Amino acid sequence: MTALLDRPWIWAWLAAIAAFAATAAIGQSQGIAGLLVAALTFSAFTTLVGLGQMFVITLGPGNIDLSIPATMTLAATLSLKFMGGAGALALPGFALALAIGLGAGLANYALIWLLRIPPIIATLAASFVYQSLAIWSNRGLRIKPPEILSDAMLGRTLGLPNVAYVALLLCGLAWVVLERARFGREVTAIGQNPRAARRVGIPVERVRCATYVLCAALAALAGFLLACFSGGAALNMGQEYLLSSIAVVVIGGSSIGGGRSNVPGVPAGALFLFLVVSMLNSYGLGAGVRLLLTGIIIVGIVALGARPRTAE
Amino acid sequence: MIPRIDIRLLLPVLSLALLLAAVFWLQPRAMSYLGLNLLFNLAVPVALATVAQMIVIMVGDIDLSMGAFVSFVACVTATLVVDTPALGYLALVAAILGYAALGALIQARRLPAIVVTLGMSFAWGGLAVLLLPSPGGSAPGWLRALMTAKPPLVPMAVLASVAIALVTHLVVMRSAFGVLLRGLGGNERSLGKAGWSPVLLRAAAYGLAGIFAVLAGMTLVGLSTAADANIALRYTLLSIAGVILGGGEFTGGRVSPVGAVVGALTLTLAGSFLSFLRLSPDWQIGAQGAILIVVLAARLLFARRRAR
Numbered sequence A: 001m002t003a004l005l006d007r008p009w010i011w012a013w014l015a016a017i018a019a020f021a022a023t024a025a026i027g028q029s030q031g032i033a034g035l036l037v038a039a040l041t042f043s044a045f046t047t048l049v050g051l052g053q054m055f056v057i058t059l060g061p062g063n064i065d066l067s068i069p070a071t072m073t074l075a076a077t078l079s080l081k082f083m084g085g086a087g088a089l090a091l092p093g094f095a096l097a098l099a100i101g102l103g104a105g106l107a108n109y110a111l112i113w114l115l116r117i118p119p120i121i122a123t124l125a126a127s128f129v130y131q132s133l134a135i136w137s138n139r140g141l142r143i144k145p146p147e148i149l150s151d152a153m154l155g156r157t158l159g160l161p162n163v164a165y166v167a168l169l170l171c172g173l174a175w176v177v178l179e180r181a182r183f184g185r186e187v188t189a190i191g192q193n194p195r196a197a198r199r200v201g202i203p204v205e206r207v208r209c210a211t212y213v214l215c216a217a218l219a220a221l222a223g224f225l226l227a228c229f230s231g232g233a234a235l236n237m238g239q240e241y242l243l244s245s246i247a248v249v250v251i252g253g254s255s256i257g258g259g260r261s262n263v264p265g266v267p268a269g270a271l272f273l274f275l276v277v278s279m280l281n282s283y284g285l286g287a288g289v290r291l292l293l294t295g296i297i298i299v300g301i302v303a304l305g306a307r308p309r310t311a312e
Numbered sequence B: 001m002i003p004r005i006d007i008r009l010l011l012p013v014l015s016l017a018l019l020l021a022a023v024f025w026l027q028p029r030a031m032s033y034l035g036l037n038l039l040f041n042l043a044v045p046v047a048l049a050t051v052a053q054m055i056v057i058m059v060g061d062i063d064l065s066m067g068a069f070v071s072f073v074a075c076v077t078a079t080l081v082v083d084t085p086a087l088g089y090l091a092l093v094a095a096i097l098g099y100a101a102l103g104a105l106i107q108a109r110r111l112p113a114i115v116v117t118l119g120m121s122f123a124w125g126g127l128a129v130l131l132l133p134s135p136g137g138s139a140p141g142w143l144r145a146l147m148t149a150k151p152p153l154v155p156m157a158v159l160a161s162v163a164i165a166l167v168t169h170l171v172v173m174r175s176a177f178g179v180l181l182r183g184l185g186g187n188e189r190s191l192g193k194a195g196w197s198p199v200l201l202r203a204a205a206y207g208l209a210g211i212f213a214v215l216a217g218m219t220l221v222g223l224s225t226a227a228d229a230n231i232a233l234r235y236t237l238l239s240i241a242g243v244i245l246g247g248g249e250f251t252g253g254r255v256s257p258v259g260a261v262v263g264a265l266t267l268t269l270a271g272s273f274l275s276f277l278r279l280s281p282d283w284q285i286g287a288q289g290a291i292l293i294v295v296l297a298a299r300l301l302f303a304r305r306r307a308r
Helices: A002-006 A010-026 A031-058 A068-083 A087-115 A119-138 A147-154 A162-180 A182-192 A194-199 A204-229 A239-251 A265-282 A287-311 B007-026 B033-040 B043-058 B066-078 B085-108 B113-131 B141-147 B156-174 B176-186 B188-193 B198-224 B235-245 B257-276 B281-307
Strands: none
Touching (some): A010 A031, A031 A239, A068 A087, A087 A119, A087 A147, A087 B281, A119 B235, A119 B281, A147 A162, A162 A265, A182 A204, A265 A287, A287 B113, B007 B257, B033 B257, B043 B156, B043 B176, B043 B235, B066 B085, B066 B113, B085 B198, B141 B198, B156 B198, B176 B198, B188 B198, B235 B257, B235 B281
């Protein structure tokens, strides 16, 4: 039991369960099952981008990808435009979305490496360009996704939303990569001490490049799935994921300073974020109070959670 | 005595001059009082927000709530300050104190400023929605008069930008207070050894940033005559970009107040430049990103040459 309590992610899961109980206790129109499905669906998208952001944050101080929302939007708009609603193009469209993610990740890293600028600025500047590309290609049109894809995203298997399985699968993969694979150990080593990592022969720059590409690819995947789920790409569809991608990593117990991350905390943080909002919602609070309390809760969690980490 | 020209400042000023020359070349009529006023009209709030961001970056942090906070201030200014001035100004002072309290919290508990300010962006946004659920409000008369004033010879926006740069330069670069704050970003430990409380200093830095951010929100309402909860959301990214364009760095308390204002002007001008090029407004954000990248690349070349 104490071993479990020592896990950095346990608090996020406890908080998510508490928020679920508090919301379910009020008894709302959709019932407990409906709440669970909604929570699993929406937190799945946050989990996908959160996993990518987690790998980037693990790289150490200053490593944050601010281009996630723009990459999501760009991948979603271009791939949906390419498919034009045709089910036959579903697979190529999916591949296109991933390729856009790959390109965005490479471009992000190229800026970081070539211009020797902090990743925050590089990804910020790049996101301006991606956003413009998306606006230019979209022109305010809302192209519907192929039916086969939107059915798959809205569908359920064994009572649980399909998106949740995608998120679960990727969490599993991410766990293996972070904890067991050579790449994950190298990312963690760089985050803990980049100089030592270089000394022991880790190809630091190559690993950093792969991490930014991984993050952008996950963002592109999330954007693609979200657009299929919500019936089309919108220019502001990625907006809320800037904050939530970072917040779920921190709430999940990973260190914002890098070098110490965990995968199980990410879905817990995503569930918690969604459930807090729906809890405040079901108490009948207006949008203003809801936002205000969400902010205060996030800051409060970070402030309370900071102590054990500095005590080490 | 010739004042030593700061190399750090050279590049931002050059980029602004280049952009301005390009605009004049494309549209010679812009080379007038009215033209300049139009070009730089929205620069004042952006410049103030950039200075606020610069102060936060100077102490080693980054503020991702700048846009939400400026929007919140705009909502307060367009509602409370107009309807019940005493309460309105009190709210603005409270907001500044709130900013200072955040700084103290970040230092005392060693919190990552990125996460705290991200969380606060929700809180400020919530408060703004509570005050002004739908776009509306009005600008206080004196503020509107101030922002639309037409001083002789030099347009208000240019005059105000110069004043902002000057005041910030004096406070940040020349005063003992400014030296302490820059020291906080450079070497926090040695400040602590010298007997200064890092908590108080960081609170002071955030409070100072809060003052400039409040001024940004107020001047924005003076220009737009109305507000809504999302009016300034893009200021977060614009202000960070402005600081970097102006030669600021993320570490060591190395910033340039004059550069930050010049950076803000450059970003504002980039929008006008594109419309003169008859490029679609779709590319406006993208061009700001491209300009940022080009200036950073140029800075790298400069630095290499100097290192040789």
